[in-house]
Amino acid sequence: MEKLGKPKANRLVFLTSPFQGHINPMLQLATILHSKGFSITIVHLQFNSPNPSNHPQFTFKPITDNLSESKVLQGDILGTVKALNKNCQVPFELYMKQMTEKEDSDDRISCIVYDGLMYFAHTVANNLKLPGIIVRTSAAAGIFNFTVFPHPHQQGYISLLDSMAEEFSTELQSLKLKELHASIKTEYPPDAVLELRAIITSAIKDSSAIIINTMSYLEREALTKIQDIFNASIFPVGPFHKLAPTVSNSLLQEDRSCISWLDKQAPKSVLYVSFGSIVSMTEDELLEVAWGLANSELPFLWVLRPGLVRGSDLLEPLPEIFKKRVEERGCIVEWAPQQDLLAHSAVGGFWTHCGWNSTLESICEGVPMLCRPFFGDQFLNVRYVCHLWRVGLELEELEREKIVKAIRKLMVDGEGEEVRQRAVEFKEKAKLCQIEGGSSYCSLNDLAEHISSY
Numbered sequence: 001m002e003k004l005g006k007p008k009a010n011r012l013v014f015l016t017s018p019f020q021g022h023i024n025p026m027l028q029l030a031t032i033l034h035s036k037g038f039s040i041t042i043v044h045l046q047f048n049s050p051n052p053s054n055h056p057q058f059t060f061k062p063i064t065d066n067l068s069e070s071k072v073l074q075g076d077i078l079g080t081v082k083a084l085n086k087n088c089q090v091p092f093e094l095y096m097k098q099m100t101e102k103e104d105s106d107d108r109i110s111c112i113v114y115d116g117l118m119y120f121a122h123t124v125a126n127n128l129k130l131p132g133i134i135v136r137t138s139a140a141a142g143i144f145n146f147t148v149f150p151h152p153h154q155q156g157y158i159s160l161l162d163s164m165a166e167e168f169s170t171e172l173q174s175l176k177l178k179e180l181h182a183s184i185k186t187e188y189p190p191d192a193v194l195e196l197r198a199i200i201t202s203a204i205k206d207s208s209a210i211i212i213n214t215m216s217y218l219e220r221e222a223l224t225k226i227q228d229i230f231n232a233s234i235f236p237v238g239p240f241h242k243l244a245p246t247v248s249n250s251l252l253q254e255d256r257s258c259i260s261w262l263d264k265q266a267p268k269s270v271l272y273v274s275f276g277s278i279v280s281m282t283e284d285e286l287l288e289v290a291w292g293l294a295n296s297e298l299p300f301l302w303v304l305r306p307g308l309v310r311g312s313d314l315l316e317p318l319p320e321i322f323k324k325r326v327e328e329r330g331c332i333v334e335w336a337p338q339q340d341l342l343a344h345s346a347v348g349g350f351w352t353h354c355g356w357n358s359t360l361e362s363i364c365e366g367v368p369m370l371c372r373p374f375f376g377d378q379f380l381n382v383r384y385v386c387h388l389w390r391v392g393l394e395l396e397e398l399e400r401e402k403i404v405k406a407i408r409k410l411m412v413d414g415e416g417e418e419v420r421q422r423a424v425e426f427k428e429k430a431k432l433c434q435i436e437g438g439s440s441y442c443s444l445n446d447l448a449e450h451i452s453s454y
């Protein structure tokens with residue numbers, strides 16, 4: 001639709017946050033919308049800047065963040081999110097004003113598409129009278145959790161959950177109290193986490209549209225419930241990584257040598273182990289993981305990211321005796337091309353923290369998961385993976401003997417066969433979402449039409 005005879009506003013300004021698990025889906029979404037004919041500007045922080053040369057079709061604009069790197073590097077996520085929302089509003093608004101003042105009639109801004117963690121963008125959009133579209137890079141269940149249960153720690157919550165139980169079908173009943181509680185349990189005071197959730201929820205309430213990296217068949221009930229709560233249209237157009245061509249957005253250098261190592265392994269024999277880009281663990285926990293892998297007697301490929309061991313800058317955190325024991329069947333790298341690994345025929349299982357990207361990437365390749373959540377939405381994701389979809393097994397304790405049992409069950413024992421089979425079925429369902437007429441395919445077309453109507 002053209003307004004006052006001018007060409008349609010066609011430029012989408014994406015605002016990204018500086019976390020790997022958010023940069024990946026945001027740039028994938030930008031790629032998808034570019035393929036729908038929109039022009040893209042990516043506004044990003046100086047810290048953890050994406051690499052513009054990987055996306056020559058986009059315009060990149062860094063804004064001043066004044067972030068203390070130590071805060072981010074020490075994994076203070078809450079502090080980082082608060083700081084960047086405080087520091088970035090003025091430079092972002094200034095940049096947007098300059099852009100709108102000098103735009104020509106055939107390259108006008110249509111809307112701001114922003115990562116939900118960058119909630120200040122909503123104020124900027126309002127000030128400039130532009131539509132603001134929020135992107136949630138985690139599951140729809142996360143939004144549901146934020147809005148329906150904003151105060152899970154308060155008295156009366158359990159009876160509220162009980163009274164609602166009948167209203168919910170298996171999908172939402174499966175999100176048990178334990179997980180909802182666990183999702184706010186971090187090193188931060190619960191009130192600080194809940195306050196952040198409330199701010200994000202309020203931005204979602206006021207947004208012009210909500211884009212979620214999910215597939216309808218995974219979260220039908222959560223999607224329906226949140227659509228009842230919010231006025232804005234919800235577009236579940238995931239999995240982003242499958243709808244966009246694979247381009248690496250890794251902040252760390254990917255060690256591709258592990259692909260040639262995998263090429264030499266038998267089909268479905270290797271357990272891929274990675275805990276994403278933020279999780280950290282104690283040295284003792286790391287040793288339990290290591291000896292669990294060693295004692296499982298199965299091949300494994302482990303991403304041992306710098307910073308994985310909390311408070312330690314050990315370059316070689318693993319003992320020599322362990323390395324000797326596994327040298328024939330273990331491959332350890334600092335950062336891997338994860339999507340390629342999960343798609344490799346030698347990978348038969350994924351031990352994951354269940355970050356939402358890892359969960360979706362595993363589902364799309366039909367790889368069953370061994371799940372050990374660490375914080376936040378990971379607890380909800382594990383509940384879905386292991387208890388509702390049943391494409392994974394939950395590891396209750398980081399203890400070497402329990403790890404061995406769980407790995408063998410996932411990878412080889414007869415008991416794990418149902419999970420392995422269901423993982424394959426889920427891959428097929430995911431494919432159906434993406435093809436013509438599938439839920440994500442249709443939702444994406446609706447989204448493109450929606451944006452064009454601004």
Ligand code: UDX
Pocket residue numbers: 019020021022024137138250274275276277278279303334335336337338339354355356357358359361376377378
């Ligand atoms: C964070 C939160 O922890 C997670 O719970 C939330 O859902 C998203 O933000 P992160 O912990 O990094 O993300 O996990 P995840 O969501 O799985 O994202 C990690 C990304 O890094 C994935 O896209 C994965 O493919 C990629 N990755 C990971 C690599 O490319 N190489 C690696 O070696 C490890």
